[in-house]
Amino acid sequence: MKPTDPIVDLDARSFGRHSREALANDSLRGALDLVTTEFADRREKALSLAPDWEIWREQARAIKAHTLASLDTYLAQFMERAEANGITVHVARDRQEACTLTAEIIQQTQASTVVKSKSMVTEEIGLNEHLIAQGLEPVETDLGEWIIQLAGEKPSHIIAPAIHRTREDVGRLFHTELGIPETHDVEELTAVARRFLRARFAEAEVGVSGVNFLVAETGSFLVLENEGNARLCTSLPKVHIAITGIEKVIPRLADLDVFLRLLPRSGTGQAMTTYQTLFTGPKPDPSGEGPEAIHLVLLDNGRSNQLSTPLEREALACIRCGACLNVCPVYKQVGGHAYGSVYPGPIGAVITPALAGQDRAGNLPHASSLCGACRDVCPVKINLPELLLELREKGDEAGRSETVGFGAWSRIASRPRLNSVLGKVLTRTLRLSQSPGVVGRCVGKLMRFLVPPLRTWQAGRVLPPMPARSFRQLWRAGLDGEDPPA
Numbered sequence: 055m056k057p058t059d060p061i062v063d064l065d066a067r068s069f070g071r072h073s074r075e076a077l078a079n080d081s082l083r084g085a086l087d088l089v090t091t092e093f094a095d096r097r098e099k100a101l102s103l104a105p106d107w108e109i110w111r112e113q114a115r116a117i118k119a120h121t122l123a124s125l126d127t128y129l130a131q132f133m134e135r136a137e138a139n140g141i142t143v144h145v146a147r148d149r150q151e152a153c154t155l156t157a158e159i160i161q162q163t164q165a166s167t168v169v170k171s172k173s174m175v176t177e178e179i180g181l182n183e184h185l186i187a188q189g190l191e192p193v194e195t196d197l198g199e200w201i202i203q204l205a206g207e208k209p210s211h212i213i214a215p216a217i218h219r220t221r222e223d224v225g226r227l228f229h230t231e232l233g234i235p236e237t238h239d240v241e242e243l244t245a246v247a248r249r250f251l252r253a254r255f256a257e258a259e260v261g262v263s264g265v266n267f268l269v270a271e272t273g274s275f276l277v278l279e280n281e282g283n284a285r286l287c288t289s290l291p292k293v294h295i296a297i298t299g300i301e302k303v304i305p306r307l308a309d310l311d312v313f314l315r316l317l318p319r320s321g322t323g324q325a326m327t328t329y330q331t332l333f334t335g336p337k338p339d340p341s342g343e344g345p346e347a348i349h350l351v352l353l354d355n356g357r358s359n360q361l362s363t364p365l366e367r368e369a370l371a372c373i374r375c376g377a378c379l380n381v382c383p384v385y386k387q388v389g390g391h392a393y394g395s396v397y398p399g400p401i402g403a404v405i406t407p408a409l410a411g412q413d414r415a416g417n418l419p420h421a422s423s424l425c426g427a428c429r430d431v432c433p434v435k436i437n438l439p440e441l442l443l444e445l446r447e448k449g450d451e452a453g454r455s456e457t458v459g460f461g462a463w464s465r466i467a468s469r470p471r472l473n474s475v476l477g478k479v480l481t482r483t484l485r486l487s488q489s490p491g492v493v494g495r496c497v498g499k500l501m502r503f504l505v506p507p508l509r510t511w512q513a514g515r516v517l518p519p520m521p522a523r524s525f526r527q528l529w530r531a532g533l534d535g536e537d538p539p540a
């Protein structure tokens with residue numbers, strides 16, 4: 055069976071449609087504002103205590119650039135050493151192969167319940183939907199992931215999947231889905247989740263996790279988490295299946311040092327992630343603790359195509375910290391579901407066209423003001439605005455019209471006389487369109503008809519009244535020593 059498309063609801067116009075819905079949802083916007091501001095503030099505070107921050111960023115960028123330039127070599131080294139450690143390594147070309155492989159491994163163990171820790175790659179391949187279709191029962195154990203699984207939703211943030219849900223929402227959800235009395239007390243809600251999930255950990259025969267880093271030198275892999283659920287998922291069941299993208303490899307164990315400093319500070323503002331688990335093979339002694347078998351699924355799913363162009367290769371350096379989402383003025387207003395992809399925000403707008411195709415996701419690179427805040431916070435210095443511009447140019451109609459529009463503007467702006475004449479014509483026409491009566495209304499309609507971007511812009515905004523004098527007139531008056539009008 056073909057795995058479910060991980061792109062939830064995406065077509066060439068869906069971002070606009072979903073954004074309008076999100077902007078009308080005050081509860082969602084309140085939750086987004088609260089959490090993204092909190093994350094960004096905590097990050098700022100953590101950085102104020104890290105004077106070598108920029109040096110770490112440079113080091114991390116250099117490690118990623120070096121590794122991605124020789125990815126085949128490091129992957130081969132990793133696979134050889136991981137196999138020598140007793141880890142069974144599988145390579146999946148696409149999400150269908152990854153889902154089929156994972157389901158087969160689970161079915162071989164005769165397990166029906168599978169506990170899962172948070173993993174964006176399993177969201178990318180639509181693993182849960184595939185396992186359910188095979189008669190298996192995947193249970194998310196990260197609190198946020200479990201909440202959205204109960205709600206039948208997709209994550210709306212890379213590191214905080216239920217960021218869009220308030221505690222009142224969660225209280226109502228638990229009441230409906232679990233039949234408990236409705237409460238909005240966070241401790242009580244957490245205790246309910248703990249009680250429910252502990253029982254699932256105890257009965258599961260297979261645990262599925264993501265991976266944060268693969269270490270070529272030692273053939274080991276690292277999983278980072280804050281709740282302790284990933285440790286339970288990967289140590290209690292007999293079989294551990296880890297699934298990750300091929301870009302997660304780094305050359306040496308010592309390279310982890312800089313990433314372990316950057317990732318938690320960027321994501322949650324922590325100096326250190328609470329649990330850092332390095333896996334270097336199954337338990338050697340049957341009487342010992344830990345899984346009897348570890349399988350690692352390395353997923354390509356278009357990543358090797360991204361390696362061929364320098365700009366797209368840069369996106370593969372992402373360590374999924376989520377910092378670019380928390381500062382993006384677009385994400386902060388509309389949230390993750392508006393993007394229609396499991397990868398939202400600035401990095402999602404870059405990754406999704408590669409995953410879903412330009413025809414469906416070509417409009418996402420336009421979901422940005424290009425303010426550069428994402429580039430400034432990125433711990434591996436990915437130039438997201440440049441990537442977004444590149445994708446706009448590469449892609450769709452809007453990209454071409456933008457290129458034509460900016461090209462025309464640049465030619466006009468570099469000719470002062472022409473600029474002045476056209477400026478006067480535009481100002482007078484706008485004034486006329488704002489004048490009362492039939493003439494004003496007709497001119498306004500004509501302008502909106504002739505200039506479609508103006509129509510879109512005015513759909514949600516009111517053009518302020520044109521001032522009596524233009525900027526040029528005010529500037530000239532100022533130079534002549536005349537006081538500008540109040």
Ligand code: SF4
Pocket residue numbers: 212320371372373374375376377378379401428431432433434435436
């Ligand atoms: S692009 Fe940079 S800031 Fe955004 S999630 Fe990836 S690593 Fe973090």
